[in-house]
């Protein structure tokens with residue numbers, strides 16, 4: 163891991179071009195940025211085996227966050243090279259926080275099927291993914307997982323000690339699916355499907371997930387030294403959980419501001 167100080171200095175020039183993310187200091191862009199002109203391949207035609215066979219892929223990078231669209235980035239990475247995916251895609255909810263922050267791609271599902279197909283491809287045979295989701299759109303998420311080839315083998319609930327919103331009920335939980343590619347081994351001591359939840363105050367991202375929820379998932383479904391992927395990295399919470407538990411990590415984030423926040427967060431934590 164490059165020292166945080168060196169990273170700040172080397173990347174100040176890059177950051178001055180992308181601007182300061184929502185008032186945070188400008189530093190720690192990690193240089194991995196797949197702008198459209200850098201992308202060597204057109205996005206694949208989904209379901210076209212011929213196109214897939216013709217693709218050139220690159221060795222998977224580690225311990226970095228790629229600035230780009232995971233629908234375009236993941237097909238360029240070596241198939242079968244990720245040990246576990248822990249992700250939190252947009253919930254298709256048009257969410258706006260009280261201070262007006264939104265989540266890119268939360269207003270459309272065009273990315274949903276291609277993203278899960280691409281995620282399936284980069285996962286190792288017989289491995290797991292955990293994906294948070296918004297329950298009002300459960301049908302669309304289920305359809306996307308199954309179209310990609312995943313089996314839904316578990317469901318996690320995270321009860322909150324506070325109410326996020328209220329209408330017909332007081333909404334006080336988050337949820338996630340456990341997805342299997344192939345036939346991963348069953349754990350000797352399965353973890354509970356009810357997970358802790360601590361309020362993050364959403365300081366770094368409007369839907370920032372707590373480390374106390376993410377760490378038990380990393381521990382249960384990946385091994386030390388394995389590679390944990392989050393294709394919807396946001397502020398990098400799942401990657402930080404992986405880093406703190408001695409895993410390699412790889413993120414993809416579409417939004418330049420959140421990408422910079424996550425890169426800074428991981429660099430500072432890694433240098434500490």
Ligand SMILES: C[S@@+](CC[C@H](N)C(=O)[O-])C[C@H]1O[C@@H](n2cnc3c(N)ncnc32)[C@H](O)[C@@H]1O
Pocket residue numbers: 230231232233250251252253265266267273366367369370371372393394395396397398399400414415416417420
């Ligand atoms: C629900 S948020 C993740 C929040 C994260 N769990 C955290 O703790 O900060 C989803 C993220 O996915 C990003 N995103 C949306 N579409 C994307 C895409 N096609 N490729 C990569 N990132 C995407 C959004 O910019 C957003 O930051």
